[in-house]
Amino acid sequence: MAGQTLYDKLWQSHLVEQREDGSALIYIDRQLIHEVTSPQAFEGLRLAGRKPWRRDANLAVPDHNVPTELRERAGGVAAIEDPVSRLQVQTLDDNCDDFDLVKFDINDVRQGIVHVVGPEQGVTLPGMTVVCGDSHTSTHGALGALAHGIGTSEVEHVLATQTLIQQKMNNMLVRVDGSLQRGVTAKDVALAIIGKIGTAGGTGYAIEFGGQVVRDMSMEGRMTLCNMSIEAGARMGMIAVDDTTLEYVKGRPFAPSGEMWDLAVAAWSDLHSDEDAVFDVVVTLQGEEIEPQVTWGTSPEMVLPVNGTLPDPAAIEDPSRKAAVTRALEYMGLQAGSRITDIRPDRVFIGSCTNSRIEDLRAAADVVKGRKVADSVKQALVVPGSGEVKKQAEAEGLDRVFLAAGMEWREPGCSMCLAMNADKLGAGEHCASTSNRNFEGRQGFGGRTHLVSPAMAAAAAVAGHFVDVRDWQEAGQ
Amino acid sequence: MRAFTVHSGLAAPMDRANVDTDLIIPKQFLKSIKRSGFGPNLFDELRYLDEGQPGQDCSRRPLNEDFPLNFPRYRGASILLARENFGCGSSREHAPWALEDYGFRCIIAPSFADIFYNNCFKNGVLPIALDAAIVDRLFDQMYASEGYELTVDLQRQRVITPDGEEIPFEVDAFRRQCLLEGLDDIGLTLQRADAIRAYEDRQRIDSPWLFGAIR
Numbered sequence: 001m002a003g004q005t006l007y008d009k010l011w012q013s014h015l016v017e018q019r020e021d022g023s024a025l026i027y028i029d030r031q032l033i034h035e036v037t038s039p040q041a042f043e044g045l046r047l048a049g050r051k052p053w054r055r056d057a058n059l060a061v062p063d064h065n066v067p068t069e070l071r072e073r074a075g076g077v078a079a080i081e082d083p084v085s086r087l088q089v090q091t092l093d094d095n096c097d098d099f100d101l102v103k104f105d106i107n108d109v110r111q112g113i114v115h116v117v118g119p120e121q122g123v124t125l126p127g128m129t130v131v132c133g134d135s136h137t138s139t140h141g142a143l144g145a146l147a148h149g150i151g152t153s154e155v156e157h158v159l160a161t162q163t164l165i166q167q168k169m170n171n172m173l174v175r176v177d178g179s180l181q182r183g184v185t186a187k188d189v190a191l192a193i194i195g196k197i198g199t200a201g202g203t204g205y206a207i208e209f210g211g212q213v214v215r216d217m218s219m220e221g222r223m224t225l226c227n228m229s230i231e232a233g234a235r236m237g238m239i240a241v242d243d244t245t246l247e248y249v250k251g252r253p254f255a256p257s258g259e260m261w262d263l264a265v266a267a268w269s270d271l272h273s274d275e276d277a278v279f280d281v282v283v284t285l286q287g288e289e290i291e292p293q294v295t296w297g298t299s300p301e302m303v304l305p306v307n308g309t310l311p312d313p314a315a316i317e318d319p320s321r322k323a324a325v326t327r328a329l330e331y332m333g334l335q336a337g338s339r340i341t342d343i344r345p346d347r348v349f350i351g352s353c354t355n356s357r358i359e360d361l362r363a364a365a366d367v368v369k370g371r372k373v374a375d376s377v378k379q380a381l382v383v384p385g386s387g388e389v390k391k392q393a394e395a396e397g398l399d400r401v402f403l404a405a406g407m408e409w410r411e412p413g414c415s416m417c418l419a420m421n422a423d424k425l426g427a428g429e430h431c432a433s434t435s436n437r438n439f440e441g442r443q444g445f446g447g448r449t450h451l452v453s454p455a456m457a458a459a460a461a462v463a464g465h466f467v468d469v470r471d472w473q474e475a476g477q
Numbered sequence: 478m479r480a481f482t483v484h485s486g487l488a489a490p491m492d493r494a495n496v497d498t499d500l501i502i503p504k505q506f507l508k509s510i511k512r513s514g515f516g517p518n519l520f521d522e523l524r525y526l527d528e529g530q531p532g533q534d535c536s537r538r539p540l541n542e543d544f545p546l547n548f549p550r551y552r553g554a555s556i557l558l559a560r561e562n563f564g565c566g567s568s569r570e571h572a573p574w575a576l577e578d579y580g581f582r583c584i585i586a587p588s589f590a591d592i593f594y595n596n597c598f599k600n601g602v603l604p605i606a607l608d609a610a611i612v613d614r615l616f617d618q619m620y621a622s623e624g625y626e627l628t629v630d631l632q633r634q635r636v637i638t639p640d641g642e643e644i645p646f647e648v649d650a651f652r653r654q655c656l657l658e659g660l661d662d663i664g665l666t667l668q669r670a671d672a673i674r675a676y677e678d679r680q681r682i683d684s685p686w687l688f689g690a691i692r
C-alpha cells in the first residue's frame with residue numbers, strides 16, 4: 001500500500017464515520033468565529049433550541065468591521081460610527097455571552113484578524129482540524145493543520161455538532177525547489193503559483209506545499225503561502241510540521257506546555273507526507289526563477305513579474321480569455337502593452353491576513369526607512385494584524401519608521417483588505433496592496449487593486465510607481 | 478430548507494468566467510445580521526449604476542440597462558447559466574442567499590468554486606456542473622430564443638431543454654437526498670451523537686491537549 005499524504009493522515013485521524021454514499025463525518029477541533037459570518041448561525045441555533053456542542057473548541061474575535069483609527073477605536077464597540085457595523089460587532093459580543101463562548105474584545109491586545117490571532121495565541125495547533133466562516137482559514141494549514149473556510153450553515157453545524165459532513169479532496173503537491181532570490185518573498189511565491197495554475201487550478205484539491213524553498217520559510221512566510229491557497233482554488237493548503245513549526249508554537253498562550261507539550265510533539269512528528277505517498281497532481285516551481293510579482297487585473301491569476309508588460313487582447317486567441325483580459329484592462333484603466341512599472345498607485349495598503357505579521361512589517365519598514373512616501377500617493381496605510389503584532393512592532397520602533405516616512409499607523413483589523421469599515425479606495429484609484437484579492441470593487445467601489453508583497457508595496461509608496469525592490473535593496477546597501 | 482425536486486423556469490445568463498462572491502454580493506451588504514433580503518443587491522455593482530448601500534430602496538436606483546438581468550426578457554428567471562469557476566473567492570453564504578432571494582433555484586456552469594458549491598446545497602439552490610461544450614450550447618439556445626425555459630429534475634438527475642433533450646448530471650448522493658427532502662442536516666448529524674462522543678472519548682485519551690484549552 002502506498003504511503004499517506006499529510007492530508008490523508010489529517011483526514012483519517014478526524015474521521016468519525018465514513019458513509020456509504022461517499023461522504024464522511026469529520027470531527028472539528030477548533031472553530032474561529034468573527035462577526036460577519038456568524039450572526040445567522042447563532043440565530044439558527046436559537047431557533048432550533050440548540051446549544052454549542054463544546055464551548056472550549058471555539059474562539060471569537062471581531063475583525064472585519066472594526067474601525068482602525070485610534071480615535072474611533074478607543075471608545076470600544078459603542079463608539080463605532082457606522083451603525084450597521086456597530087450592530088454586527090455588538091451582535092457577536094451578545095451571542096458569545098448568550099452561548100458562553102470565549103471572545104477577545106475589540107480593544108483586547110489579543111484582538112486582531114482571526115487568521116493572525118489563531119496561530120499567534122496557540123489556539124490553532126498542528127494536527128488539528130480548524131474551520132472558520134472565512135475562506136482564508138487555509139492560513140492555519142501552515143502549522144500542519146487541516147484548515148479551511150466554511151459557510152454560515154456549516155458554522156452552525158459545527159457549533160451544534162462539532163463535526164462537518166465532508167467529501168474527501170484529491171491531493172496536490174506544489175513543490176518549490178531551490179532557493180529564493182533576495183527581495184523575493186512568500187507572497188511572490190504564492191502569486192507565481194496562482195499565475196501558473198490559475199484561480200481554479202486547485203479546485204477539488206487539498207494542496208500541500210513542499211520543497212526546499214518552503215522548508216526554508218519562516219512560519220510567517222508559510223502562513224502567507226497557505227493563506228492564498230484559496231486564490232488558487234483550493235479550500236486548504238498545508239505544510240509538514242518541522243522544527244520551525246515547533247519553535248513557533250512553543251510557549252504560545254493556548255498551546256500545551258510541560259508534559260502535555262512533550263506528548264503533543266511526539267504525536268506531531270508524524271505530520272508529514274510519507275516518502276512513498278502518491279499525489280494526484282504535482283506542480284513544481286524553481287525558486288531562483290521567481291521574481292517579485294504584481295497583479296495587473298481583476299483576478300489574482302492576472303499577475304506578472306514586476307518587469308513585465310501588460311497583455312494585449314488582440315494577441316489572445318481563446319475568446320473567453322480575450323474577453324476577460326479586455327474587461328480587466330478596461331476596469332483597471334490600463335493600456336495593453338504598457339509596463340507594470342508605469343502603474344502609479346494612489347494609495348498603499350500594508351496589512352490583511354496575508355501580510356500583516358511582524359516579519360511583513362519589518363520588511364516594509366526596511367524599505368521605507370529614511371525615505372518618504374511620494375507626493376503622488378494620497379495615503380499609505382499600515383495596519384498590523386493583531387494587537388500583539390502592533391505591540392511588537394512598536395517595541396522595535398517600526399511605527400516611528402512608518403510615521404516618519406509619511407505613512408499611517410493603525411489599530412489592528414481587516415481594514416482596506418475588503419473595505420467593510422471606513423478604509424477604502426475611491427472609484428478609479430489604484431492601490432498597491434499586500435492583501436489577497438483584486439476583484440472588482442473589493443477594496444472600494446470602482447477601486448483598482450494590485451497585489452504585491454510588503455516590500456514591493458513599500459517601495460511603490462516611496463517611488464510613486466511600481467519598482468523592482470531587488471534593485472533598491474542592492475542600491476541601498 | 479426548501480426541498481428541490483423538479484423545477485422549471487426561465488433561464489438567464491451570467492456570461493463571464495470566474496464570477497467571484499464579491500461580485501455576487503458586495504461586502505457592504507454583509508453587515509446584515511439576517512439571512513434574507515439580499516435579493517435586491519444580487520450582482521449589485523453590475524445591476525445598478527450607483528454604489529449600493531445597505532437598507533436602501535433599490536427600486537429608485539438607476540439601473541444598468543446593459544446588464545442582462547435587467548432585460549425584460551429575463552425578468553422572473555430562476556435558472557442561471559454561468560461560466561467556469563462560478564462563485565470563487567470568499568466563503569460568504571450571503572452569495573447563495575442573494576441568489577435564492579432573487580429567485581434563482583438552480584445554477585448551471587462548467588465548474589464551481591468548492592465552498593460556494595457546498596453553500597448552495599444548504600440553501601435549496603442546486604448547482605449543476607455540465608461539460609463546457611454543453612453549457613456553451615445552452616447559452617446559444619437561450620440567446621437565440623426569448624422565453625427559453627429549462628426543466629431540472631433532481632430525482633432523475635436530468636436537465637431538460639425546451640425541445641426535449643435530456644442532459645444527465647452528477648451530484649453526490651448525500652447532498653441530493655438532503656435537497657430532495659429539504660432535510661436539516663444538523664438534525665441528521667445529531668442522530669449520530671453517540672458516534673461523535675465515542676470519537677471524542679478516544680481523542681481525550683490519545684490527544685488530551687485538544688480539549689479544555691479555551692476557557
Ligand code: SF4
Nearest residue numbers: 136352353414417418
Ligand atoms: S484580512 Fe481580508 S482576507 Fe483576511 S480575513 Fe480579513 S477580510 Fe478576509
